[in-house]
């Protein structure tokens with residue numbers, strides 16, 4: 001019906017089939033997630049929330065059956081309500097949360113909604129520095145939230161080990177009394193000491209917030225710690241990274257779930273209701289019900305035991321890939337990885353910037369991204385590093401056995417970056433392997 005767009009979708013499908021995705025924040029969704037996203041729920045407006053009133057059992061079948069009075073501003077909600085309730089119930093089960101708001105359109109929207117729920121303009125937030133692996137929405141001056149709130153940053157103490165400077169974090173917290181202490185990152189290959197941060201947060205009475213976008217799948221898969229187990233109040237995440245759902249955001253919280261139509265007092269106990277009111281009507285309009293349906297599908301998949309194996313394999317693959325890259329001369333920030341991502345300093349390893357490396361590696365069918373390293377002397381468009389990871393490759397079925405080959409291809413692409421014929425030869429090798437590992441939604445069979 002639209003041959004230009006149909007052609008481009010087919011081309012993108014072929015690009016994905018013929019190569020491997022190494023960008024650590026990307027993944028390949030299941031056919032179920034894809035179908036829910038492309039469903040008629042996209043036709044529906046459903047501002048407001050479903051109600052759980054009278055629903056005492058949180059099992060999926062019961063939720064899917066029960067039609068309850070809604071708290072929506074438009075009619076025709078009997079199916080949207082049940083979809084959203086399922087998404088909420090599954091998300092709570094996955095993360096051991098009291099409440100989930102499944103409506104944020106993205107991770108940035110989720111973070112902004114939490115700030116808007118808890119802060120007054122001018123209030124202070126202590127978050128991880130973007131230059132050390134934090135995220136733009138954790139206080140970068142170019143963001144809207146940085147114009148409203150006062151962000152101050154902690155960072156890592158030692159680039160070699162990647163250890164966070166918790167003493168500095170504590171000193172800053174005691175001095176500035178932030179209303180929120182925020183942990184989370186988009187380019188940090190290690191884990192946080194949640195217990196230590198929680199202890200600091202309690203001393204100053206801060207809301208403890210963890211932006212777990214990158215590692216959400218590792219947490220629910222049981223291979224990384226859950227911040228809620230250490231007293232955190234709020235967890236935000238995207239749903240499309242290690243969690244392997246549709247592109248979107250999610251806010252989980254601990255507290256008492258109340259009626260979002262009634263304005264609650266600003267207390268830690270009321271966080272779930274404050275967040276609901278902050279997402280809608282505070283910062284968003286109509287929820288994307290087709291995406292919420294797809295989130296519910298992905299959460300259902302993540303609740304299955306296979307997902308734990310998947311999460312464990314992501315981490316195993318990343319550790320082997322990091323070792324193999326080091327053997328080939330890649331210098332890695334923090335000397336390795338404890339999660340799904342690797343940050344390599346290609347400037348000091350091979351005398352090239354991250355953009356040159358990204359372009360060369362792209363040409364052989366492997367996608368990764370240029371990335372700043374801590375205290376990077378180079379600018380963001382030509383930084384010193386590349387960032388890569390294993391969530392998507394692991395979904396395709398690659399194991400630690402294939403990681404040495406991936407490392408060799410990365411090095412070869414850099415070595416032969418000016419030799420188009422050799423790059424084309426390497427691309428063929430990558431393609432041959434990629435076609436043996438189909439995408440979960442690939443309509444074509446694996447070409448073994």
Ligand code: DSN
Pocket residue numbers: 025107135186213
């Ligand atoms: N853009 C995401 C990433 O690649 O890490 C963070 O939001």
